[in-house]
Amino acid sequence: MLIGNDQNFQCNQLLQKDSIFNDGKALWINQDYDSSKPIDQQRFKIELDSKNKIKQLTLYEKYIRYSQHVKSTQINQKIILFENSFLDLVHNQQNKLVGFRLVKYDGSLTIIGECKQWIKMLKKYVIQSDFSRNYKITKKIGNGTFADVYLVKHKHTNKEYAAKIFYKKKIILEDKELLMITKEVQITRLFSNPNICQLYEVFECKVHLTLIMDLLAGSELVYSLKLGGLSEIQSILIIKPLFQALQLLHKQGIFHRDIKPQNIMLHQSGKLETACLIDFGLADFWNHKSEYLFSQCGTPGYVAPEILLGHSYDFKVDVYSLGLVLYLILTGKEPFQSKTIEGLIEENTYGHIALSHLNLSPNCLDFLQKVLAKSPNQRLTSQEALIHPFLLFGPGNHLDLIHNKMQSPEQYISKSQQFRKSVASLRLQTDTSNNQLNQRDIFKKNELERKDIKKQFSIRKVKL
Template sequence: MEDVGEYRLLHKIGVGSFATVWKSMHKITGEIVAIKVIVPRMDQLRQQLELIAQEQAIMKSIAHPNVVKLLRMISDDEHDELSTKYLVMEFCEGGDLDHYIHLNKKLSAGVARTIMLQLSAALQELRRMNLIHRDLKPHNLLLKNKVAPGSDPEGEEIVVKLTDFGLARKLQPQGMAQTMCGTYLYMAPEVISHNKYDAKADLWSVGVMLYQMITGRRPFEACSSEDLFRKLGNKVQFRGEDCWDPDCRDLCEGLLRKNPLERISFEEFFNHKFLRGSSKAALVCDELKADSVVILHRAPRPLETIPGDRQRPVRGRNPLMDSIEERIAREYVMVSSPSSSKNKHPHCPIPKPAPPPPRAHPPSKNSSKEDLERSETLRICAKLLGEVARFKLQDSKKLESLSLCLAVLGSLKRALSIATTPQLLEDFSAALDEAEAVAANLDRSSDQALPDAAEIIYQAALAAGRAGAVDEILEKRGRASVEYAKASTLLFFLIMDDSPIHLHSLDVASAHHCFHAITVRHKQCKNASH
């Protein structure tokens, strides 16, 4: 048997276009690993070297329990580009999902839910890093442990891990790709047709996998990409009505919408009711939310004009806008977009710089330690809100993103009014630029009202809490602690005295209740991980 450094290759377990994968063992410790052996070819050298470097960089940057861990990389000769490369990765003895589906013929809704929950957790991590996988398929979802066919009707023993990032790439916010790559039977229609595509192409692939898990076959079978393109003109047939859980079918239909603009967003996928279902994770989610799951609605106000913009109407303004305007009127004014711009929304307020914020200097000597702490707390909340706003923008929810950008500006304005620091001034300027950029790209033909930031923030907090609950159930306490921290920070922003967003008394009570429940979970996970 061949040796690779400290490892011994045992037997081949996988073959791909560019590499073979071997089950291997550390010669001293006996640790079982998987080693991906890549022999560069002269005619494809540049492409292979790029893919190797890309896969290594991505896997090294991801530390997630539902992503295969890269342990190390070995090269026969680091100075020779043509030398064989070896990626040493954690070993998953259960094989891949394609093999598991083949053994079971088809999977129950409970097993499919468990697998989709864990896949969604992995994709959330990719979303956080602005990554698109581009080759999602059952062969690239590995089962950590062996599970006998039919022995686990709810999938409670299944742990899946995403692998093969050779075709993954980083997308900038709102970025589009155009390279046709991946396994064509799982390719989104926009990829097959050589159109530009974004991260939503991954969601189509998820839908194909979900369909295959439930029915035992893919929604479209074809012998070539050209044949598949012709068949994609047909409607998806949901065979075997009896095997479809209603929520599962609803999710699958949303994922398999051929028009990417009509396809559900990542946030809708992550929070879909099928993934909450009746699984153990849902029980924890229910306990977290208790009876506090309410939507913080704000009744839209009638047509009115923005102070300082005499003729431009704003439809469906909400109290959030008024609240922010009251607090940042001296820092920037709200105006409608110039009529000369074709891409700007005529009814949405756009932040525009006015005189700079006051006290542009280091913290005043009169600022107490308490004031500095209050100011820093608001800055931290604003930073997290900015991340949520960027995720909304990536999901093409531009109005929600703008609403959150305004909440960020309101939070930073309040922080500046308490204690001014150079970091706050820098953050305010960056947030103002970001809000202007979002507003400048709104569809000016739309009359939609600006969504309520309070509701968006509350739902984002619940989503983070649910993600933490899933991770906790799967004993991923470190990751659960991170998600719970996000949820508690967002909820704290809604209920803190210094928040620029004011809730009704009933809403405050519900937010307090949820904040307390998630904080308790956060502390327990943090203590357990230590």
């Protein structure tokens, strides 16, 4: 029986100890863990401490229940915490997959049996070493200070992904960058939603750290905008799924803190409803003490004022940032116009955005005012935004619903159905006309200025 190959396996044992994902958590714990719903239950052959036994294992999202003993009123469970353990696939002499091995600093466990589905579910949470065995690099599609992004193809399924490859020599020297990466992985593992960029696998060796993620073929949002902005219905196609994504994040106690046009991409070119949030490098878990890796952070021109002012803040900072993106979508203009970082920060901190002159429906104008309220107390939450008349009914004037002047249920259903038909019609139009959203049409008059601003916007950490 073979585990990868002997050289790679020895490398794995060394790497788990020195892995940047070594969180100090043991492979085994004895306690009543949590009551989440089990995914699957099977009998396997277990190889442990040179002994073989048949055990019934139960798979949960982040752990495997190895055994359970009931003593009086207490339940004592032996749990395998596989998150951030190293995964090695076990093959027989005929190179047939027969099992897998989990390795952490405190021990290892080999599981033999029909395990393809288990491995598929584990891959999101474990660390692997055999990137080149599974993927072929096609071409470079992006680059940054610490990582390059490549188009890769899975050798067995031919499915294409984006591989974000970090150079460990660079990130190990930058403590905060290292923590940002591990937190980004921790957060993106929590979600399987089309409007949040998906993480599928993590590979690590002595030289590289590789994240296998969604390939978003539709480019950044800014390249899908028309000169002068989009219609209100078109803007809803983009914004509503993103507010739904925010609601999922916020329910898990997470804020993104770097929402901007460059961090919104489309799965498919021209299909606005496929908008997806990317880059969770500044995302974090909200806490009462306001203790974060970065407290004042974001991109000048798209940051909530309370962050720039150094005040305590909550999930509504994301609502404000997405509100600024909506302003850009509707008008084709940046909400703050200064061409210097200092000027952008000053305008952004002051937070004054003229809206009354915009030719918008009452629904849309009210929505913008409430998501862009400078005071967090007056700003909508992501959940409240989703039930605002603008996202429920589209353009028009249904603000009486906000003030509990609800119309009859028949009228409510009728208006909602009419709006859904309008959206469906618009989707059909965007599917059949590539010219409507040609990425080369956007902002031609200010192209040079925008390139300059975009370079400045690449600065992620704001220090006042």
